[in-house]
Amino acid sequence: xxxxxxxxxxxxxxxxxxxxxxxxxxxxxxxxxxxxxxxxxxxxxxxxxxxxxxxxxxxxxxxxxxxxxxxxxxxxxxxxxxxxxxxxxxxxxxxxxxxxxxxxxxxxxxxxxxxxxxxxxxxxxxxxxxxxxxxxxxxxxxxxxxxxxxxxxxxxxxxxxxxxxxxxxxxxxxxxxxxxxxxxxxxxxxxxxxxxxxxxxxxxxxxxxxxxxxxxxxxxxxxxxxxxxxxxxxxxxxxxxxxxxxxxxxxxxxxxxxxxxxxxxxxxxxxxxxxxxxxxxxxxxxxxxxxxxxxxxxxxxxxxxxxxxxxxxxxxxxxxxxxxxxxxxxxxxxxxxxxxxxxxxxxxxxxxxxxxxxxxxxxxxxxxxxxxxxxxxxxxxxxxxxxxxxxxxxxxxxxxxxxxxxxxxxxxxxxxxxxxxxxxxxxxxxxxxxxxxxxxxxxxxxxxxxxxxxxxxxxxxxxxxxxxxxxxxxxxxxxxxxxxxxxxxxxxxxxx
Numbered sequence: 438x439x440x441x442x443x444x445x446x447x448x449x450x451x452x453x454x455x456x457x458x459x460x461x462x463x464x465x466x467x468x469x470x471x472x473x474x475x476x477x478x479x480x481x482x483x484x485x486x487x488x489x490x491x492x493x494x495x496x497x498x499x500x501x502x503x504x505x506x507x508x509x510x511x512x513x514x515x516x517x518x519x520x521x522x523x524x525x526x527x528x529x530x531x532x533x534x535x536x537x538x539x540x541x542x543x544x545x546x547x548x549x550x551x552x553x554x555x556x557x558x559x560x561x562x563x564x565x566x567x568x569x570x571x572x573x574x575x576x577x578x579x580x581x582x583x584x585x586x587x588x589x590x591x592x593x594x595x596x597x598x599x600x601x602x603x604x605x606x607x608x609x610x611x612x613x614x615x616x617x618x619x620x621x622x623x624x625x626x627x628x629x630x631x632x633x634x635x636x637x638x639x640x641x642x643x644x645x646x647x648x649x650x651x652x653x654x655x656x657x658x659x660x661x662x663x664x665x666x667x668x669x670x671x672x673x674x675x676x677x678x679x680x681x682x683x684x685x686x687x688x689x690x691x692x693x694x695x696x697x698x699x700x701x702x703x704x705x706x707x708x709x710x711x712x713x714x715x716x717x718x719x720x721x722x723x724x725x726x727x728x729x730x731x732x733x734x735x736x737x738x739x740x741x742x743x744x745x746x747x748x749x750x751x752x753x754x755x756x757x758x759x760x761x762x763x764x765x766x767x768x769x770x771x772x773x774x775x776x777x778x779x780x781x782x783x784x785x786x787x788x789x790x791x792x793x794x795x796x797x798x799x800x801x802x803x804x805x806x807x808x809x810x811x812x813x814x815x816x817x818x819x820x821x822x823x824x825x826x827x828x829x830x831x832x833x834x835x836x837x838x839x840x841x842x843x844x845x846x847x848x849x850x851x852x853x854x855x856x857x858x859x860x861x862x863x864x865x866x867x868x869x870x871x872x873x874x875x876x877x878x879x880x881x882x883x884x885x886x887x888x889x890x891x892x893x894x895x896x897x898x899x900x901x902x903x904x905x906x907x908x909x910x911x912x913x914x915x916x917x918x919x920x921x922x923x924x925x926x927x928x929x930x931x932x933x
Contacts (some may be wrong), residue, residue, distance in 0.1 A: 441526065442539040448516055449540055453509035460504050464497035465490065472570065485573070492566030499559055499821050502551050503858065507828035508851040510540055514836030515847055523837055533898045537833050544829035552822035556715045563712040571707070582607075582635075591644070591692065607633045610648060625656040630688070638691075646690045653683035711814040719815040726808035733801055744790040809876050813869055816880035823884055824858065830891030834898035858883050 469476075469490075514537075517523040526536055582588045587597045599609030612628040630651030637644050707713055714722065831854055839846060861883035869879035 441531065441536070444522075445513065445517070445536060445539050446543070449509055449513040449543065452512040453505055456508045456512075457501060457505040460501035461494055461497050464501060465494055468493050468497070472574075476573065485569070489566065489569055489573070492562050492569065495558060495562035496566055499551055499555050502547060503821070503824040503828045504851060504855045506544060506547060506825045507832040507854060508847055510544075510829045510832035511836040511839075511847040511851060512842050512844075513540070514833050515839055516836075516842030518837055518840030519842045523840070527901070533834070533837055533901075534895070537895075540829060540833060544826045548822045548825045551825050552818065555818045555821055560713050560715050560718075563710075564707055567710075567712075568707050593692070605634050605636070607635065610651070612646075612648075627654045628652070628688070629654075642693065644692045646692070648685070648688040648690075650686055651684075651688065653685060653688065655681045655683070711811050714811075714814070716815055716818055719811045719818075723808045723811040723815065726804050726811065730801060730804040730808065733797065733804070737797060741790065741793060744786050744793060805872075806870060809869055812876045813866060813880055816877060820862075820880055820884050824887075827884055827887050827891055828854070828858075831887065831894055834891070834894035837898040838894065838902060854887070858887060861886060 514523065517526070517536075523533075523536070527533070582596060582598050582601070584598060584600055587595050589595050593615050595613040595615070597611045598607045601607055608631070610628075610630040610633045612630075614626040614628065628648065628651060630648035632650065633646065633648040635644060635646050711719060711722075832851070835850060836842075836847070839850070841847065865874065865879035865882035868874040868882075869876050874882075
């Protein structure tokens with residue numbers, strides 16, 4: 438390896454690593470902010486967050502690689518041009534294409550890595566990350582009671598507290614305890630307490646509710662009218678007319694918090710999605726859907742014959758030729774009841790046929806859309822990998838033309854081209870899903886346009902173009918004004 442190659446590679450790897458880390462972090466924060474509401478009030482451990490961040494960091498790598506490749510290659514050649522190192526290289530008789538050769542090899546390697554990552558790692562990370570995110574989203578919020586508001590997330594209870602003190606003491610507690618039957622006949626058990634406290638035990642698996650100086654009201658369903666009194670050192674109980682009242686000084690309840698813990702869902706439920714499949718699985722699924730689509734089209738005519746009836750042809754005149762029996766039937770004199778029967782049968786058959794046709798059309802459209810969706814994702818495995826190489830073909834010559842390094846102009850230009858890549862990709866996907874474009878055309882639309890753009894910039898860099906220099910356009914405007922004056926005269930430049 439020559440010293441020139443080492444110089445260019447050293448100027449590339451530093452910005453690439455920094456840019457890659459920043460881009461992954463930005464995309465990760467965007468995803469986390471989008472789902473922030475699903476994380477609030479969830480009793481999640483540090484390991485749960487660490488796993489979620491790890492999986493989603495892997496998910497963002499294929500998206501971040503093209504942007505990092507564009508920005509780092511632009512900064513590398515921009516720095517070389519800004520400090521006149523690129524001028525020295527050209528003065529030594531080395532072309533810009535030869536100077537780009539080591540980074541071109543690196544770009545090819547990164548593209549191959551991106552393809553492998555897309556095909557092998559991304560489906561696994563998507564499956565793990567989104568299944569974990571689903572489990573977090575479906576996990577109940579932790580037990581957080583607010584003053585004066587009924588809390589209903591604890592199964593079987595509705596709890597209201599007048600005031601929560603800083604030491605954990607709860608003042609003025611009202612608890613409605615439900616059972617399966619109480620939902621049918623109303624609240625049958627109510628607990629009132631002057632104060633109390635709530636805490637969890639056994640690694641947050643059980644909740645203890647301790648109450649002080651209160652009354653426990655329970656409706657005794659199915660008992661006859663009676664009056665009795667039961668007393669104890671800490672409580673006294675009275676049963677009056679099917680209604681039981683229990684006064685207590687200290688009362689403790691223990692309930693399970695199993696419904697609040699996060700339960701892991703079977704990951705097999707998420708494997709149907711195209712993001713969870715590699716190229717082999719995507720090809721097999723798309724082929725299966727297209728075969729089902731073709732078979733359904735072949736069965737349309739045989740299956741639709743059940744909605745047509747030819748009974749009247751053989752019943753009235755079996756000698757009539759095909760196509761003429763309906764007119765002959767209408768020409769016959771039939772009574773009103775038979776005519777009504779014929780019209781009713783025809784109406785019912787046409788309605789059934791219309792319903793069958795609509796349902797089959799929707800079914801075929803759904804099958805075709807699903808097949809296109811899997812084919813589109815398969816093509817994106819290739820397009821995302823190749824976009825790394827295309828972003829290099831844009832960034833490296835642009836850096837040589839602009840001759841500006843750092844995080845100023847290169848960042849702005851990189852963001853513009855990345856947005857262009859994003860918009861063209863989404864537009865191509867939309868046209869494919871709407872049936873305006875074939876799957877390969879829509880999938881490769883963005884890469885094709887940007888590839889020609891990159892080749893144009895390479896050609897401009899070879900000729901040492903001053904494409905982005907202000908003086909070029911100022912001189913161009915002055916030349917146009919001079920030509921106008923020489924052709925039409927100075928007076929015509931000033932409006933009357």
